[in-house]
Amino acid sequence: GAVVSQHPSRVICKSGTSVKIECRSLDFQATTMFWYRQFPKKSLMLMATSNEGSKATYEQGVEKDKFLINHASLTLSTLTVTSAHPEDSSFYICSARKDSSTDTQYFGPGTRLTVL
Amino acid sequence: AQKVTQAQTEISVVEKEDVTLDCVYETRDTTYYLFWYKQPPSGELVFLIRRNSFDEQNEISGRYSWNFQKSTSSFNFTITASQVVDSAVYFCALSGPGYSTLTFGKGTMLLVSP
Numbered sequence A: 001g002a003v004v005s006q007h008p009s010r011v012i013c014k015s016g017t018s019v020k021i022e023c024r025s026l027d028f029q030a031t032t033m034f035w036y037r038q039f040p041k042k043s044l045m046l047m048a049t050s051n052e053g054s055k056a057t058y059e060q061g062v063e064k065d066k067f068l069i070n071h072a073s074l075t076l077s078t079l080t081v082t083s084a085h086p087e088d089s090s091f092y093i094c095s096a097r098k099d100s101s102t103d104t105q106y107f108g109p110g111t112r113l114t115v116l
Numbered sequence B: 001a002q003k004v005t006q007a008q009t010e011i012s013v014v015e016k017e018d019v020t021l022d023c024v025y026e027t028r029d030t031t032y033y034l035f036w037y038k039q040p041p042s043g044e045l046v047f048l049i050r051r052n053s054f055d056e057q058n059e060i061s062g063r064y065s066w067n068f069q070k071s072t073s074s075f076n077f078t079i080t081a082s083q084v085v086d087s088a089v090y091f092c093a094l095s096g097p098g099y100s101t102l103t104f105g106k107g108t109m110l111l112v113s114p
Helices: none
Strands: A004-007 A010-013 A018-024 A033-036 A044-051 A067-073 A077-082 A090-097 A105-107 A111-115 B004-005 B009-014 B019-021 B024-026 B033-041 B046-052 B059-061 B064-069 B074-079 B088-093 B100-103 B108-113
Touching: A004 A090, A010 A018, A018 A033, A018 A090, A018 A111, A033 A067, A033 A077, A044 A067, A044 B088, A105 B046, A105 B100, B004 B088, B009 B019, B019 B024, B019 B108, B024 B074, B033 B074, B046 B059, B074 B088
Parallel strands: A010 A111, B009 B108
Antiparallel strands: A004 A018, A018 A077, A033 A044, A033 A090, A067 A077, A090 A105, A090 A111, B004 B024, B019 B074, B033 B046, B033 B088, B059 B064, B064 B074, B088 B100, B088 B108
C-alpha cells in the first residue's frame, strides 16, 4: 500500500498563534513530500516541495517565513503556519512520493485550518 | 509550461448512467505522466491511475476506463454504470520526467443521484 496520514485533521486557532501540521508516510519511505493548499471548490495549489534532509523549495508567492517546512526523516514532514491569520484558513494537503522511479504522489487526508 | 484543462466544471447524472470526464493537457516534454485522482467530500485525494506518455494502451479497471490519445492530447476517464458513491471531484494531473511536480486541472465535480 501507500498510505499517507496527516495530523491533525482539523484545527481551530486564534489569530497570531502558530499551528503545526504533520504528514507521515506510514508504509513507505518518502524522499520527497509536497504541501498543497486548496480553497473551497478550487484545485490544489502547490506550496512547496520538501526533500528529506534539505531545505524546502517554495513556489512563487509562498512566504517561506510564514509557512515553515521541515522534512526531518523519510517518513515525516511538518508544515508550521506561523502567526496565523484568518486569510490562512484553508485546507492543507500533503503528498508523498515513494521513490525516484515513479512520479506517483500519494495524498494525505488533509487538514482543515480555521483561524479565528 | 504544462497545462491541464478539465472543461467540465460539474456533471450531474442519474445512477447507472455512463459518464465521461474530459482531460486535455499541454506539455513540451516528450516523456510525461498523466494521473487521475478522486476527491470525495471527505477531502482525501485517492489515486486512481497513472499513465506514461509512451504507453497509449487504454486501461479498464472494473467500472472505470481511461482513454489516452496522444494525437489529441487527451486522457479521458469513463465511469460505467455510475453509482452514488462515485460522487466526488475528479482531478486530472500531469507531471514531467524526473523529479517534477504535478500540474492539476481545475477538477470536475460529479454528482450521481439515485
